[in-house]
Amino acid sequence: MKSHSSTLLAEVRSFRQNHPDVRYVDLIALDIPGHFYGKRYPVEMLEKIAAGSPLKLPQNAVLLGAQGGLFKIGDYCFNDGDPDANRRLVPGTLKPVNWESQPLGQMLITSDGTEAPIEFEPREVLAKVLERLQHQGIHPVVAFELEFYLFDKQLDNGLPQFARDPLSGDADDQPNLHIERLSRFSDVLDDMAQTAKDQGIDITVITAEIGPGQFEINFGHCDDGLRAADWAALFCRSTRGVALKHGYRASFMAKPYLQFPGSGMHVHVSLYDAAGNNLLAAHQQQPLRHAVAGCLELLPHCMPIFSPNHNAFRRLGGTVNAATRASWGFEDRDACVRIPESDPRNLRIEHRLASADANPYLVLAAILVGLEHGLEAKREPIAPLNEDRNSGADFPVEMLDAVRAMQQQPVLRDKLGAEFVEVYCENKRQDHLAFQQEIQAREYRWFL
Structure with a gap:
C-alpha cells in the first residue's frame, strides 16, 4: 500500500x-x-x-x-x-x-x-468532532446547499447594483422563481457549475431563488464530512472568481437587500452505523426526536457560528423562510430544523439557520455536536410547528448577546473545545466592536 x-x-x-x-x-x-x-x-x-x-x-x-x-x-x-x-x-x-x-x-x-494541530483552526475543530463520532460508531452523511446573489460588476458609490439580464440588458430587479432566469443567466451559471465539478465538487440542482439575481446550487450527499465542508468552501471561492470573469460580482453576503430574501447555508445531515443503517430511523424514529431536541437546545448558544457577522443577524425573521426562534417541523421551511419527507433509509434533518457566509466547517461541527448531544441526553423536543405555529425557543439576535451565550456553554466547550470557544468568541466580539468604530452617513442624517 x-x-x-x-x-x-x-x-x-x-x-x-x-x-x-x-x-x-x-x-x-x-x-x-x-x-x-x-x-x-x-x-x-x-x-x-x-x-x-x-x-x-x-x-x-x-x-x-x-x-x-x-x-x-x-x-x-x-x-x-x-x-x-x-x-x-x-x-x-x-x-x-x-x-x-x-x-x-x-x-x-x-x-x-x-x-x-491548531486547536482553533475550523477544519481541525470539525475533524475532532467527526473523529469522536466515528469512535461512537456514528457516520454522518452531509449535503450543503448554498444561496448567493449576482450583482453588476460595477458598484454605485459602494452600493451593489442589480445584475444585468444578458438577454435584455435590463436589471434583473424582479424577484421570482421563474425557470427562464436560469436560461437567461445560463452562461455564467453553467460555468460556475462546470468549474465546481472541475474542483471535484459534486454539483446537483441549480435553482433561481426569489431575490433578484439570487440563485441556489446544491451539492450531492457525501459520506465524508470534511470533504463536504471542503466542497462548500471551495465553491464559494470558485463562484466568486467565475462571476468576475463574466462581468458580475457573486456574493454570499447574508442580507444584501433589506426588502428581499437573504442567502442561507442549508445543511442536510443523516447518521448511519457501520452497517449502513440509518440511526435516526430506529425505534419508530425516536433517535430523530432526541437529535432534534439536542440541536434546538444548543442552537441559541451557536448563533455566533450560524450568524457570524452584523449583517447575518439582519437575515433572521426576514421576508421568507427565515426563522426568528429555535424551532423544528416536518416539511416546514419556516423551521430552523426541517425534517424533509423521505423513506427511512434517507431520513435526515435539514438545518436551515446558518447564513451563506458562515464558515462551513464550523456550521457542520456545531450541527453535529447538537445531534450528538441530543442522542446522549435523550430528551423530547418541543412541539413541531406542524402542531403549534408558536412553538420555539428564543435565541440571541445581536452579536454581543450571542457571544455571551456561547462563551460559557459547557457542552460546546467540551465538544468543540474550550480553547476554540474562547478564541472564536473573542474574535467575533472584536470584529463586532471594530465594525461599530465607523460613523455612517445615516448617523449624521439623524443626529448632526
Whole structure:
C-alpha cells in the first residue's frame, strides 16, 4: 500500500503532467471568518512538500478578522512571537483554476492530522468532532446547499447594483422563481457549475431563488464530512472568481437587500452505523426526536457560528423562510430544523439557520455536536410547528448577546473545545466592536 507522501507525490506529478502550463499553485485554508488565506508556491516546490518537506505558515493567520487584521486574543497575535505552525496538503484537492488570467492551480492545506494541530483552526475543530463520532460508531452523511446573489460588476458609490439580464440588458430587479432566469443567466451559471465539478465538487440542482439575481446550487450527499465542508468552501471561492470573469460580482453576503430574501447555508445531515443503517430511523424514529431536541437546545448558544457577522443577524425573521426562534417541523421551511419527507433509509434533518457566509466547517461541527448531544441526553423536543405555529425557543439576535451565550456553554466547550470557544468568541466580539468604530452617513442624517 502506498504511503501518504507517495500518494500525494503521485497526485502532484499527475497534475504537472496534465497541466504543464501551470507554474504556480495557491495553497489555501479557511480562517475563522471563512476567508481563504495562504501562499502561492512554484509548482516544483509543491512536489518537494508532497515528498515530505515541511510546510509552515503563521499560526495566527487563522485568527484574522473579517477585514484581515489581527486582534489581541489572550496571548495570541501580540504576545506569542507570531509562531509558525505546520500544515499538510489535503489529498485530492489539487485542481486547476480557470478564472484567473494566467494558468494556476490551487490545493487545500490544513493543520489537522499534523503532530500539533491548531486547536482553533475550523477544519481541525470539525475533524475532532467527526473523529469522536466515528469512535461512537456514528457516520454522518452531509449535503450543503448554498444561496448567493449576482450583482453588476460595477458598484454605485459602494452600493451593489442589480445584475444585468444578458438577454435584455435590463436589471434583473424582479424577484421570482421563474425557470427562464436560469436560461437567461445560463452562461455564467453553467460555468460556475462546470468549474465546481472541475474542483471535484459534486454539483446537483441549480435553482433561481426569489431575490433578484439570487440563485441556489446544491451539492450531492457525501459520506465524508470534511470533504463536504471542503466542497462548500471551495465553491464559494470558485463562484466568486467565475462571476468576475463574466462581468458580475457573486456574493454570499447574508442580507444584501433589506426588502428581499437573504442567502442561507442549508445543511442536510443523516447518521448511519457501520452497517449502513440509518440511526435516526430506529425505534419508530425516536433517535430523530432526541437529535432534534439536542440541536434546538444548543442552537441559541451557536448563533455566533450560524450568524457570524452584523449583517447575518439582519437575515433572521426576514421576508421568507427565515426563522426568528429555535424551532423544528416536518416539511416546514419556516423551521430552523426541517425534517424533509423521505423513506427511512434517507431520513435526515435539514438545518436551515446558518447564513451563506458562515464558515462551513464550523456550521457542520456545531450541527453535529447538537445531534450528538441530543442522542446522549435523550430528551423530547418541543412541539413541531406542524402542531403549534408558536412553538420555539428564543435565541440571541445581536452579536454581543450571542457571544455571551456561547462563551460559557459547557457542552460546546467540551465538544468543540474550550480553547476554540474562547478564541472564536473573542474574535467575533472584536470584529463586532471594530465594525461599530465607523460613523455612517445615516448617523449624521439623524443626529448632526
